[in-house]
C-alpha cells in the first residue's frame with residue numbers, strides 16, 4: 138500500500154455517517170474511526186448497543202480465499218484478497234485462523250481439480266491430501282492453498298462492534314438515507330438495501346447448512362470440486378460445520394428442498410459420519426452483486442457507495458474500507474482502481490485521478 142494511514146497525521150476530523158452495519162459498513166467504520174473521524178453507524182437490524190445485524194454478512198462462510206475464488210474474480214484481485222487477510226490479522230488477530238484451505242475431488246472428478254489448477258501460478262499448485270486425516274484415504278487428489286484463512290463471522294462481527302465502541306463509534310438502530318446531506322461524508326454500505334437507487338444491483342442467493350458432527354474434524358475449509366454439486370465446508374468451534382453454498386440468481390428467501398438434498402448428499406459423500414450429524418440450521422442469504430460480480434466504490438457528491446461484494450465481503454471489505462479512508466484523506470491507495478467501475482467506460486476502469494475529479 139502507499140502511505141501508512143496509522144503513521145501519518147490526519148488533516149481534519151470529519152463527521153461521517155455510515156449506512157449499513159454489514160461487513161462493509163463495519164469495516165468502513167473501523168478504518169475511519171481509527172483515523173480519528175467521528176463516525177455514526179446506522180442499521181435498523183442492529184440491536185441497541187451495537188450487536189451485529191442479522192444480514193448477509195452474519196450468514197457468510199467466513200472464508201478468506203483469494204486463490205480458491207479465482208474462478209469468480211480476475212487475477213488482479215488476488216493481491217487485494219491477500220491484503221484483506223493481512224488487515225484482518227491487524228483488526229481481530231484472535232479470530233483469524235490461517236491454516237490454508239484444501240480443494241479435493243472424487244477420483245472420477247479429478248479433471249475439475251486439474252482444470253482449476255490451470256488458473257493458478259505453478260508455485261501454488263501444491264498437493265497435500267494427507268493434511269486432513271479423515272479425508273485422506275478417500276480423496277487422493279488435492280490442492281493446498283496455504284496462504285488462505287478463515288474466520289467465524291458471528292464472533293468476529295461481535296468483536297469488531299466491541300472495538301468500534303471502544304473507538305467511540307456511535308451506533309444507531311435505525312435507517313438513514315444517504316440522500317440526506319447532514320454529514321461531511323456518507324458511506325453507503327446498504328448492500329441489497331440500495332437496490333432502489335442502484336438498478337445494476339441484483340441478489341444472488343446462497344443456501345447454507347449448519348451441522349454438528351462429533352465424529353469428524355477439520356483444521357481448514359475444504360472445497361469439494363464436483364461437476365454438479367460443488368460444496369465447501371468450513372469448520373467452526375465444537376465440531377460445528379458450515380456447508381455451502383449455492384449460487385442462485387434470485388433474491389427470494391428460503392431454501393428449496395432440492396438444494397437441501399443436494400447439500401446434504403454432497404456432505405454425506407464427503408464422509409459417512411455425516412449420516413448421524415445433527416442439523417442445527419438450514420437457511421439462505423442474499424449476496425449483493427453487480428453484473429460483473431465485482432465490488433464497486435462509486436462517488437457522488439459527498440456519498441461514497443461501497444457495494445456488490447458478492448461472494449467476497451469478508452475478503453475484500455477491509456481493503457475497500459482502507460481505500461475509502463485513504464480517498465477521504467487524499468492519500469494514494471494502490472487498490473482503489475480495482476474497485477472503481479463505470480458501465481459507460483469500455484474497459485470498466487477509471488483511474489484514481491478521474492475518480493477524484495468525479496467527486
Ligand SMILES: Cc1cc2nc3c(=O)[nH]c(=O)nc-3n(C[C@H](O)[C@H](O)[C@H](O)COP(=O)(O)OP(=O)(O)OC[C@H]3O[C@@H](n4cnc5c(N)ncnc54)[C@H](O)[C@@H]3O)c2cc1C
Pocket residue numbers: 156157158159160161162179180181182190191192193194195196197198199200201311312313314326327328329330331342343344345381382421422423424425443444445446447448449450451452453
Ligand atoms: C451463504 C453465503 C456465504 C458467504 N460466504 C462468504 C465467505 O466465505 N467469504 C466472503 O468473503 N464472503 C462470503 N459471502 C459474501 C458476504 O457475506 C457478502 O459479500 C457480504 O455480506 C456483503 O456485505 P455488505 O455489508 O455489503 O451487506 P450486508 O451484510 O447485507 O449488510 C447491509 C446492511 O445494510 C443495512 N441497511 C439497508 N438499508 C439501510 C438504510 N437505509 N439505513 C441503514 N442501514 C441499512 C441492512 O439492514 C444490512 O444490515 C457469503 C454470502 C452468503 C450469502
